[in-house]
Amino acid sequence: MKNFKTMKKSKINAQSPLKTISKLFLLLFTTISAASCTNDENATAEKKSPVVLVHGAWQASYVWDQTETDLKAAGYDVTVVKLPGHGDDTTPAYQVSFKTYVDEVKKAINSYNEPVILIGHSLGGAVITQTAAEVPQKIKKLVYVAGFIPQSGKSVLDYSQMDKASLLPASLQLSEDQTLAGIVNPEINLPKIFSQDATEAQKQFLIARYKAEPTIPLGTPLNYKAEDYNLGGKKYYIFTTADNTITYNFQQEMAKSAGITNTYTINSGHSPFISKSPELTTLLKEILLK
Known part of the structure; x- marks a missing residue:
């Protein structure tokens, strides 16, 4: 044993x-x-996916300066599109078309070897809508900041006139050859329409850079297939609740019609990148990380 x-x-x-x-x-x-x-x-x-920013009408790429700085500080590669006929660009108004806007955005997108997050404000919303429908495979997310979303066959001008509470249409004045649309008494009306919630210094910043808008792109109907614009739920909208240019109610109507359910709000006028830049950047970073 x-x-x-x-x-x-x-x-x-x-x-x-x-x-x-x-x-x-x-x-x-x-x-x-x-x-x-x-x-x-x-x-x-x-x-982090690259970000492409598109500005709106009667403004230029400078409105994204602080947003660009903040997003780059957060580690994003950012490109700000400069639409022809805006800011320092001297392209004659009669040579500016909606297609030239879309082509500029495509150029920015194609500079990356991966899908981008495309963000558009106001008129820029219409531009990114057409662009995304033409190159949906290159769009990771589509983000509207108080942006127009015209249906195919409709223009920005059509949609602006549909927004009965907007202060913009009644303040427009065409040039003699009708190639430019200006704001009547811009020193008074520009801040009232675009940035009533901004500081006096911020209002003067926009007034000093004011430039009449080429009319041809405004009146050009978009042309895209609804199935190309679907994007599988990758669309987002940031509503500006005190907006006098594209009113909050009309923004909601457009977002609903476009099938956008990912929505956010910011209590600002039409130019939150000027009057509420930190709040806007916070919302954008939240969307970018989703």
Whole structure:
């Protein structure tokens, strides 16, 4: 009996090193796998899609300056599109078309080798709508900031006239050749329409850079297929609740018609990147990370 117990104990002791090695190997493998998964997850989390910003009418790329700075500080690669006929661009108004706007946005998108997050304000909303419908495979997310969303066959001008509470249509004045649309008494009406909630310095900033708007793109109907614009739920809208240019109610109607259910609100006039820049950036970063 004693010999049997001794033999049994010896057999158990002989197996113990193997079991110990197996456990160590399993622990090592688990640790390495966990570390690898963590590294992969971190790499995925750190990877941020590029952002393309499109401005609206009677403004130019400068309105996105603070937003661009804030998004870059958060680690995003940002391109701000400069639409022809705006800001410092001297393209004659009669040469500016809605297609040239879309082509500029496509150029910005094509500078990246991956899908982008495309953000448009006001007139820029119509531009990104047409663009996204033409290159849906290159759009990761489509974000409207108080943006127009004309249905195919309708123009920005059509939609602006549908918004009966807007202060904009009654303040427009065409040039003699009808190629430019200006704001009557811009020193007074521009802030009232676009940025009534801005500080005096911010209002003067916009007034000093005011420029009449080419009319051809405003009156050009969009032309796209509804199925191309669907984008599988990747559309977002930020409502500006105190907007005098595109009223809150009309923004809601457009978003609903476009099938956009991912919506946010900011209590601002038509130019939140001027009057409420920190709040706007916070909303944009929330959307970008979804």
